[in-house]
Amino acid sequence: VQPASIERLAAAFARLPGIGPRTAQRLTYHVLTRPEDEVRTLAQALIEVKELIGECRICFNLAEGPECVICRDPRRDPALLCVVEGPADVLPIERTHEYRGRYHVLGGALSPVDGIGPQDLHLEELYRRVVAGDPDLPGDPGGTGSRITEVVVATNPTTAGEATALQIGADLGRLAPQVTVTRLASGLPVGADLEHADEVTLGRAFAGRRAL
Ligand SMILES: [Zn+2]
Numbered sequence: 321v322q323p324a325s326i327e328r329l330a331a332a333f334a335r336l337p338g339i340g341p342r343t344a345q346r347l348t349y350h351v352l353t354r355p356e357d358e359v360r361t362l363a364q365a366l367i368e369v370k371e372l373i374g375e376c377r378i379c380f381n382l383a384e385g386p387e388c389v390i391c392r393d394p395r396r397d398p399a400l401l402c403v404v405e406g407p408a409d410v411l412p413i414e415r416t417h418e419y420r421g422r423y424h425v426l427g428g429a430l431s432p433v434d435g436i437g438p439q440d441l442h443l444e445e446l447y448r449r450v451v452a453g454d455p456d457l458p459g460d461p462g463g464t465g466s467r468i469t470e471v472v473v474a475t476n477p478t479t480a481g482e483a484t485a486l487q488i489g490a491d492l493g494r495l496a497p498q499v500t501v502t503r504l505a506s507g508l509p510v511g512a513d514l515e516h517a518d519e520v521t522l523g524r525a526f527a528g529r530r531a532l
Pocket residue numbers: 376377378379380381387388389390391392
């Protein structure tokens with residue numbers, strides 16, 4: 321009933337999260353009404369993120385180039401490291417303005433039922449950072465050893481997130497007993513994702529973090 325190119329765009333929109341077939345159709349009509357240069361800018365931006373964005377070689381956050389903007393920022397507190405499941409968890413924490421350290425992105429959470437074990441996450445890299453530091457980063461010049469004094473485990477308040485937090489607490493207790501490992505205070509809705517928590521709740525959970 322529609323030209324093939326319209327069908328193709330609507331189908332592409334419908335594959336986006338939270339977009340149903342009706343919204344996909346509406347977005348398609350919207351694109352048709354916009355000037356060509358505006359549509360070209362959108363298309364270009366879509367391609368550019370895929371071409372330019374990769375993983376930070378230090379923290380596995382999203383990065384344009386070898387290191388992310390947070391790792392490269394000399395104003396970040398080198399004593400604090402916050403562990404999150406995915407790159408989408410970094411922005412909500414930044415928005416709370418409660419945290420001034422660096423991050424470590426695990427790439428998921430431990431979940432034996434889904435076949436996700438320790439080797440599937442960036443845990444080894446985390447332990448190496450905590451033990452040896454980040455020699456190439458501002459604040460730790462020349463690799464003088466780790467300056468990390470606290471690791472804040474901000475995995476999601478889900479079964480997998482809790483299991484991951486416990487594992488990290490146990491491993492770091494063995495590998496780096498001088499480092500305090502903390503967990504966000506309760507108050508975050510159980511089973512919810514950090515990504516969807518509001519700033520005030522997340523900020524409070526951060527301020528009220530406790531030793532694991
Ligand atoms: Zn980074």
